[in-house]
Amino acid sequence: MDLEQLRKTAAEVVVREDVKYLIGWKQGSYGYRVAPVFVEDASGAAELLFSPLCTANLATYLTLVEKTPLPRGQEADKRKVALLVKGCDSRAVTQLIVEHGINRDQVIVVGCPCPGVVDTEKLAEKYPEQGKPAEVEWNGENFVLLCDDKETELPRDQFLAEKCRLCRHPNPVISDITVGEPVEPWTLADDNGVEEIEGKNLEERQAYWEEQFSKCIRCYSCRNVCPLCYCQDCILDRLNPTWVNRAVNFSENTAFNIARAFHLAGRCIECGECERVCPANIPLGKLNRKMAREVRDKYGFEPGVDPEAEPFQASFKPDDPEDFIL
Amino acid sequence: MTAENPYIPYTATVEETWYETGGDRCIKTFKVVFDDEDVRTNWNHRPGQCAMIGILGVGESMISISCSPTEGEFLRFSVMKMGKVTQALHQLEPGDKMMVRGPYGNSFPVDDWHGKQILTVGGGVGQAPLRPVVEYVKANRDKYAGLTMIYGARTSGDLCFKGEFEEMSKSDGLSCHLTIDVEEEGWGHNVGFVPQMLLDLNPSPEDTIVITCGPPIMIRFVLENLKKLGFADEQIYTTLENRMKCGIGKCGRCNAGGMYVCKDGPVFSYAVLKDIPEAFA
Amino acid sequence: MTDKPKVGVYVCHCGINISATVDVETVADYALKLPNVEVARTYSYMCSDPGQVLIKNDIKEHGLNRIIVASCSPRMHEPTFRKAIQEAGLNPYYLEMANIREQCSWVHEDMEEATAKSKKLVASAVAKVRLLEALESKEVDAEPAALIIGAGIAGIQAALDIADAGFKVFLVEKTPSVGGRMAQLDKTFPTLDCSACILTPKMVDCASHPNIELLSYSEVEEIGGYIGNFDVKVRKKARYVDFDKCTGCGDCAAECRVKDRFPSEFDQGMGKRSAIYLPFPQAVPAKYTIDPESCLYLTRGKCGKGPKCQEVCKAEAINFEQEDEIVEFKVGAVIVATGFDPFDASRKPEYGYNDYPNVITGMEMERLVSASGPTGGKVKVFNGEEEIEPKEVAFIKCVGSRDASVGNEYCSRVCCMYVAKQAHLIRDKIPDANIRVYYIDVRAFGKGFEEFYDRVRRENVRYIRGNPSEIFKRGNKLVVKVEDTLTATPLEDEVDLVVLGVGLEPRADMREIMDLLRLSQSPDRFFLEAHPKLRPVDTATEGVFLAGCCQGPKDIPDTVAQAKGAASSAMIPLARGKVMISAQVAEVDEATCRGCGFCVNICPYTAIELVKINRFGHEVEVARVNEALCKGCGSCSAGCLSDSIQPKSFRDRQILPQIAALGVLK
Amino acid sequence: MSAMLLNKEKWPEFIGKLTGKNLWAPKLEGEAMRFAPVAEDEVPELTDGNTRIPPKNIVFPQTETMYRFQLGDFEMKEPELKEEMILLGIRPCDARAMVIVDKLFSWDVDDPYYLKRRELVTLVGLACSEPGLNCFCTSLGGGPASTEGLDLLMVDLGDSYLLETITPKGEALVSEVSELLIEADTEKIKMKKKMVSESEGKIKRSVDHKGIPEGLPGLWEDPLWKSVSASCLGCGTCTYLCPTCHCFDIQDETEGFEARRCRMWDSCMFEEYTLHTSGHNPRPTRRERTRNRINHKYNYYVDKFDVIACVGCGRCINLCPVNIDIVEILRQVKEAL
């Protein structure tokens, strides 16, 4: 990845009068952290980064913008928002367009073809994080860790993030400007995580998820980080009617997680952010990927690839599967 | 645990209810009496204080006590129908039970104001926390120089405590000035906004205490106009409201800057308030 | 005024229908313990007058404001009790019924179980009724006019009926003339009336009727709105002939430089017409039309020294500058009478329709036997280059019908009879011909049909049971390869003429109408009626009705009957002058709607649209429901991720407590 | 205060004596540690690192029944809290956090639930020999072996634990296991000091909070709040994992006629937290909410209780999904002063 080119492109975009800011990644405050950054001027573009540590899906910020009441007579800022996207992130943008979450002409999508990001948890396990920010780069097939003037080769098959092993769209499916060369899609791995659960019987599954959901502390980071969870007023927060009680226990947590996964069925673009941010390490990705796979296999639908598509949850086919009907 | 548990409310019986205003967000007043005699006698609130009232199984809501302790061994609450709890409260009728805990917060320092002229400036349901002061002054008429009440609402239908004003104007040293935003047929009082009416009345700041409560926008202009009229910060009092859950300074959410509205408030003098950055947020 | 729900629960004995299995007193006692229940009573027949009076008195005496009747199915008596409580001054929607008869006492035997279940059903009803809201039905004015799409016999008949009743009718026909398929037919079965003779007067009537505005050579472009208030846009295609000036003299067609060069649509391509033409002599309106696709001047920009038609037209009616015109109007009801397409015989290549000129379709046969047809009524066909009068004639039935291989599993209903009729006509015209009919079944179900079929058979028309597998040429004969399934004998039948009894198919262009009116198709691809038995002329779109073969194959009397049915249904809103808009419609909470448009996609009635609103200074899109179009099905709601669209009376906050009551209470 | 020594060989026996007494200790669940009850014949191993979820839930459960009742009835039954418990292996920062939160829960009106649980719990601390990457307790008056709030402190000296009793509760506990302990000699005390100073040296991050409490009001409208909160997702991770965050919500829950009033953690980072029913929100964006979080810890709490409501445990830094780093924010605050 040519960072100079990225920064130059970004600088050109942010100085445009019709652009509010550009959302990108920058080096974090320590270790393998990378922080989202809102670049408002050309100088800010120098901070931008695109590396195998840039796991965060920035599309979430498109809908996270708070629309606070404007004083009478004040016009809303209608300038465009530019953002850097990887393949998976671009699917979120596309899905948002499908759902009217954003207007296509309100965003400038800067596409970054992505050879896959690293699993920072695995990385930290093997090479503990340091106080000083470390760098990781792509190096041919593999990654390379630059820390304390040392270069350590990180084999792809050990450190590639789970979501990337299963990635079908490493190149942005939508973009106004592309920085970097398209990457060759790679052979997909099996979704071991989902299959492992499918291999369990009902009692085992129940036990497995009971253990997982019991850990949930309902911090809602999974929901908030999700680019496609953007209701002003999430039904799971609501009290009238109450879908899910505020109490934190296995029952309510399960209801919360089922509802969340269901609302994302046919919408989830498998960026894996929910699982990444979960402080309780609940394997939320398995839930979402399971649903995504059913949607793909049984209904022949893949969300976030076609901005003209009919939303999966708001359409049907007369020959949808009905083998489960009595 | 013990009877000391401050989260456990007392049961009270609704004696009387009536609607102050109409519409979707109507205001209904409840006159309630505690079931337990000890509670009834020991309950001691001051003008400006609030109570957590609610219904078991639905929830609680912090509401200002809209009567003065001088009125008798009962409480009055004027509740606007807004959310889940207030909707449920509105379903209560005489004979029904209401849960009450409190009283919470500080109060208007009415006893420090002896000898002063009291000016209340209220808007809409904001008159509810002012009413106890009015009643208190009426009950201790000899201790105060007098009381002027300015009260306005959008329409005459949005005025609370309507029946009480006539009688007031008849008492010596008390005056009552009503206003509504837009002219209505048969309305014999002022038409215009409360802050303007304040300017028009041109009250003297001398030996006067002003207390005001109403919509944030009204308060802002009232404060502005009070300054124009020469009132000092220390002469001005208002009450704040924020979302509350516990009422006793634990749950965290009601803070405006470093002040917990439920404990440090709801009554603030403008001298304090003006330094609280979030007070008018 | 009170916000407090005061519920009255009325448990019906229904004679002993309920009380024999359900301990109604126990149920009433239980109900009294439920929150907000003030009164609970039982009575022998709640639906009886005294029963209703009981409820009404309680409403007045106890100030009840919510009523539960635990009795029979709401599908039975909901309207009764709604009316009753309305008479007592309550909003009729403050009613909930607990079905303890059809779904409890009649289907369970154990008294204990049935009583327990009844209690739960009552508890569930109480949970909901407390949260019900008052609803008001609205009425809007209905435009006293109708739109009829298609001017075949169905459209014509419907138009005449409605116009005769005094309402304005806009009759839109795609082709230059009204008349449709019936105009092409020679005789009609089984009475053998001359089709044109009975149709032409009606065609003329509808052109001259003061209440009918005939828009021929026109197409509907857009239909918006809803029952009572449809906004219609019609494109009047340019005829290049001034409609008012043309006298129909025909000089133009006679002088056309490309005279008689183009296959006549009316004659099924067997006859020819000019570029400027009248589809058939009795066409209504009798106005000429220039076919822009065949006219030299319109296709090449030049026609000799100048268009001949223009030159010879004394009325100076020819106008090449003419443009399409858009007409807009409002109607209260719409009748779709777009008819059918005959099955395209080339989709059965084994019958050689494209290969042999003496394999023809039933429709072509109609023109061939017609005195006004291309041969003047003489049955003559080409066998190769040679024109012959066929002596050996075979009919094949069920071509394109009852045939899964072409996707048409249905019976076309008219082929049996028209084949019999055509066999009879051939027998009439060629008395020495050998005529046979290959059939799968003979369905002669209508009035006079069986008698006619008998008559034809007596006229020495042989009916052979078998479905031919192939037609090929041998020498100068066509060979029909078939197995006589009654005798299990394989046959190779040599003939001069094969008539394919083609079936009826949905029109190729029906999609346009479906999209215009959001109509659905039944599995046979014809338009779907609202109910196959009870609402055969209605559609799911209120105010839109079906007439004729667009709904399914029909013969003429059935078509006319359905057209009259559609006309009378369409006249209901027109005559009332008002339409009721259901109160149980969906409602959007604009504060929480995120404008994703899922509901817009889901709604089968296009009742929801996205509109821009100002939310505290920000322009945002939210869904909005057109209450006149909404049917209250609630599909939108289950698809709404933010629960922002909710059908009134079936809101989540009304249903979830029902679930809780059924789940939790023991 | 006394110092005793527990040879690690006697560790299982030591545990054995405590397991009957409602003993809780850190337990690795998946990749994360959290406090869990120690089962009958389980011998927990104390390892480096702190629990991901702070032990505040022991005294302030995430969801807690305040009282139960029957709908339509007015008798409120409080839960009986009487079982004593021992929290083994709590880190000094988390114990210190409890001391800080105590001030709030006993301010003016006592919170019976919290205080009762506090009374019932004995805190057996474990000094940190390997502080975490984002620990900065030393900046805030704590330290790897700080005893504030603890009843008993254990220091890992390799083959033995040094046990320092701090309170009578701690003494009582020690007396129950006294036969397993020996008196610690001065050498061991020295070893401890060395270990602690080494540990302190390993703490890399720091906050210079001097002037911050007084200075924060002046930075009310500073642009830094916008920039530090821009990437905030508005989730509750930082506050739920904070040992001093103590905000809660109160809700009524019903099931049939059974009902309870309960309270559960709430977070000032949630939009709904301050949202009025009218739709007005005094803290409408993440900027105001982030500002409030920092102000609450470093200004308001100091004003009220004379202590910063942050112990430098680093959890909010470790687990923020978007690398919002309180040390970094405070550095910027300091810079802006």
Add this chain to the structure above:
Amino acid sequence: MSENYEPNIVAFLCNWCSYAGADLAGTSRVHYPANIQVIRVMCSGRVNPLYVMNALQQGADGVLISGCHPGDCHYMEGNFYARRRMGMLKDLMEFVGVDPKRFHMSWVSASEGHKWKEVVEKTVEEAREAGPFEGFRRRQIDW
């Protein structure tokens, strides 16, 4: 599982087909188990899939959703949406360990009183096999 365990089934029926079919079963005096309790909705498309979750959480041991046969929906398409939604939900529920025997969907027309009986019997029987739903049921134990 207790010997005399009776599953508690909540059913959602569309007004036009299945509810009418269930009424017909009544009119025809067809007997079936009393474990089933019906909530009437206008269309199977109205059934929010989360109702199923909610019902299980709140004490149902099984849930049934029934609508018109495909193509017969009174509202044309509602049952198609219901089918897609419930198909997805079923996959999800199974994945998290909810026995598919607890959750059924059927097409029952207004004329299929007997089919309704069969559907109820099957639903009850399977729910019985699956036993009382413990799963993520709201439990007082947590209170």
